[in-house]
Amino acid sequence: MGLNALDFAIIAVYLVGITLFGMRFRKRQRTLRDYFLAGRDIPWWAIALSIVAAETSTLTIISIPGLAYDTNLTFLQVVMGYVIGRFIISFVLLPHYFRGELFTAYELIERRFGPRLRTLTSGLFLLTRAAAEGVRVYAVSIVVSIALGTGEIASIAIITVLTLIYTFEGGLAAVIWTDVVQTGIYVGGTLVGVFTIIHYVPGGWTHIHQIAAASGKLQVFDFTPTFWKPYTFWAGVIGGAFLTTASHGTDQLIVQRLLAARNQRQSVAALLSSGGAILFQFSLFLLLGVMLFAYYMLPSAHFGKPDRIYPTFIVTRMPHGISGLLIAAILAAAMSNLSAALNSLSSSTILDFYARLRPQTDEGRKMRLSRLSTVMWAAVLFILAVLSLRRVGRVVEVGLQIASIAYGALLGVFLLGVLTRRTTQNAAMAGMVCGFVTEIYLWQFTAVPWTWWVALGTVVTFIVGYAASSVWKEQYSPGEG
Numbered sequence: 001m002g003l004n005a006l007d008f009a010i011i012a013v014y015l016v017g018i019t020l021f022g023m024r025f026r027k028r029q030r031t032l033r034d035y036f037l038a039g040r041d042i043p044w045w046a047i048a049l050s051i052v053a054a055e056t057s058t059l060t061i062i063s064i065p066g067l068a069y070d071t072n073l074t075f076l077q078v079v080m081g082y083v084i085g086r087f088i089i090s091f092v093l094l095p096h097y098f099r100g101e102l103f104t105a106y107e108l109i110e111r112r113f114g115p116r117l118r119t120l121t122s123g124l125f126l127l128t129r130a131a132a133e134g135v136r137v138y139a140v141s142i143v144v145s146i147a148l149g150t151g152e153i154a155s156i157a158i159i160t161v162l163t164l165i166y167t168f169e170g171g172l173a174a175v176i177w178t179d180v181v182q183t184g185i186y187v188g189g190t191l192v193g194v195f196t197i198i199h200y201v202p203g204g205w206t207h208i209h210q211i212a213a214a215s216g217k218l219q220v221f222d223f224t225p226t227f228w229k230p231y232t233f234w235a236g237v238i239g240g241a242f243l244t245t246a247s248h249g250t251d252q253l254i255v256q257r258l259l260a261a262r263n264q265r266q267s268v269a270a271l272l273s274s275g276g277a278i279l280f281q282f283s284l285f286l287l288l289g290v291m292l293f294a295y296y297m298l299p300s301a302h303f304g305k306p307d308r309i310y311p312t313f314i315v316t317r318m319p320h321g322i323s324g325l326l327i328a329a330i331l332a333a334a335m336s337n338l339s340a341a342l343n344s345l346s347s348s349t350i351l352d353f354y355a356r357l358r359p360q361t362d363e364g365r366k367m368r369l370s371r372l373s374t375v376m377w378a379a380v381l382f383i384l385a386v387l388s389l390r391r392v393g394r395v396v397e398v399g400l401q402i403a404s405i406a407y408g409a410l411l412g413v414f415l416l417g418v419l420t421r422r423t424t425q426n427a428a429m430a431g432m433v434c435g436f437v438t439e440i441y442l443w444q445f446t447a448v449p450w451t452w453w454v455a456l457g458t459v460v461t462f463i464v465g466y467a468a469s470s471v472w473k474e475q476y477s478p479g480e481g
Contacts, residue, residue: 002315003147007324011147014328015162018181018335022166022174031363035171035370036103036347038260042173046180047257047270050340052277053179054253057337058139060285061186061330066306068289072219074231078451079282081240083275088241089249090268096418097255098264103351105255105414112417113425115356120429121410122352124436125252126345128406130377133341134384135398139307140334141385146311147327156385159334164378167339168371172260172347175339182332189329190284192322193314197291200317211294218290230449239451243400246407246454250414253344341381346373401450405443408457409435415458416465423465426472431465 003011033039042050067075096108106125110118137156144155166174198204212218222232229235248254248271261267292309300306314326350370355361361369409432416423416431439457442448448456 003323003327004320006320007327010321010324011328011331014185014331018178018332019162019166021181022178022339023169025166025170025174025177030367032103032351032366032370034173035367036256036343036351038171038173038176040260040262042176042257042260042262044261044266044270045273046176047261047267048274048277049183050176050179050257050336051248051254051270051274052281053183053333053336054257054340055247055278055337056183056186056281056333057136058143058330058334059136060282061190061333062139062143062310063307064282064285065289065292065310066300066308068217068286069293069309070300070306071231072217073283073286073290074219074222074236075286076220076279076282077222077231077233077236078240078243079236079279081237081242082244082278084237084241085244086248086271086275088245090271092418093245093249093414094258094264094267094271097259098267102259104348105250105252106348106352109413109417113413113423113428117413117425117429117432118352120432121250121413122252122348124406124410124432125250126348128403129251129253129341129345130380130384132403133338133345133381135388135402136337136341137334137381137385138388140331140338142305142307143311143327143330143334146308147315153386156382159331159338160378160382160385163335163338164342164375167342167378168374171370172256172343175336175343176257176260178339179336182336185332186329187281187284189326189332190288193310193318193326194284194288194291196318196322197288197295197313201291201295208291208294211297212290215293217293227452228447228449230451235449235451239449239453239455242411242455242458243404243407243451246411246458247403250407250410251344251403252348253340256344256347257340338381342374342377345377346370349373349377401443401453404450404453404457405439406436408439408454408459409433409461411454412458412461412465415462420466420469423469424472427468428465430468430472431461431463434464435461 064075102108104122106118106122109121137160140159141152141155144158145152166178198208201208222229224232226232258267258271261270288310292313296309300309303309303312311330314323318326347370350366350373354369355366412435413428413432416428435457438460439453442453442456
């Protein structure tokens with residue numbers, strides 16, 4: 001059926017409207033505290049929705065339904081781990097972040113260990129976050145090229161430029177408040193999609209449930225005692241908890257939002273409430289995939305890739321108007337995630353590197369360089385997304401795998417910092433290198449499921465770092481260069 005003028009009008013109104021809305025926040029950005037922490041004046045509920053949006057990229061919306069279409073609902077076990085990880089962060093890491101005025105996660109590392117380890121951790125964040133975001137931006141091209149027929153590279157360019165405009169102008173405040181709007185759009189759009197599929201399948205939900213149950217699509221728990229399956233209860237809950245503790249507790253993408261809260265109590269409220277929202281959201285996307293299976297009853301290879309199933313359904317089967325709304329919803333998730341990445345990459349670049357090398361630079365120049373850094377990272381992510389074309393499989397798993405490569409090393413170092421007193425900077429660096437090499441090895445040379453990588457990398461980092469402290473006795477003192 002394809003999109004018509006009404007669909008294109010809805011998409012255009014969304015793209016223009018959200019860009020103009022984000023630009024409204026420029027006038028409030030006078031200092032780095034305003035630009036990167038939104039003046040620390042964001043209510044907890046807005047931060048919660050922004051956290052949900054930041055971890056919900058196009059990968060989630062198009063790839064999670066494809067995953068359920070091919071398998072079942074066992075990915076929810078990983079999401080349960082996501083919720084557990086939020087409680088760990090709230091009690092173990094957040095109290096340390098709110099002792100003093102921190103702008104980035106890696107300032108905590110310098111305060112505990114020293115400047116060299118801060119450089120190492122923030123550098124690792126920049127490299128792995130950029131690589132993971134490149135895959136996420138690539139996922140946008142799947143949707144836009146199907147919907148608009150613009151070609152993959154042009155599709156990536158359109159979204160990157162529009163997102164850059166309001167992120168460049170409005171900083172974190174623009175990112176968070178556009179996230180709030182975009183979360184409502186893509187969740188509402190997905191609910192519309194669910195009810196539309198129910199209407200299309202003869203017999204409605206009753207028939208969908210019968211088909212799904214008969215095909216084993218409704219299985220949530222898998223207690224198989226094996227180490228080699230990615231979505232068992234053990235791998236899901238344990239691996240998901242480690243993954244979220246790392247991604248939400250050590251990654252500047254999320255920590256930046258937590259630091260923008262008015263106080264620690266509101267930061268905890270934002271983080272924990274986002275857990276309930278993310279559980280609902282992933283359940284919704286997985287259910288959507290099961291319903292699409294009941295509708296099509298075809299192998300995913302029929303669509304080329306599982307990630308193309310939901311976008312294809314939207315463009316070819318949805319009524320006009322609704323299809324435009326759903327494409328806009330997917331673009332909303334893409335733009336919210338990309339804006340978060342641009343702002344966090346820029347903040348770490350300026351605050352963890354430039355401002356330390358040029359401490360006498362005035363605030364005005366730092367602001368100009370912050371915006372320039374945002375543009376630079378937009379160009380980098382565009383290039384990485386183009387390089388990802390036709391080189392990835394199911395994009396949600398590829399994105400999680402790339403992010404997981406560094407998370408174990410980062411989490412291990414943070415835990416050494418907050419749980420031990422004897423660990424020294426050199427010892428922590430040795431542990432971090434060993435943990436990172438371990439995760440590279442797991443990724444390239446083993447069949448160990450990605451859900452275990454962060455847990456194993458964290459354990460290796462922590463044990464090596466703690467044991468090596470008996471060799472390196474030096475201790476960093478605040479004020480050292």
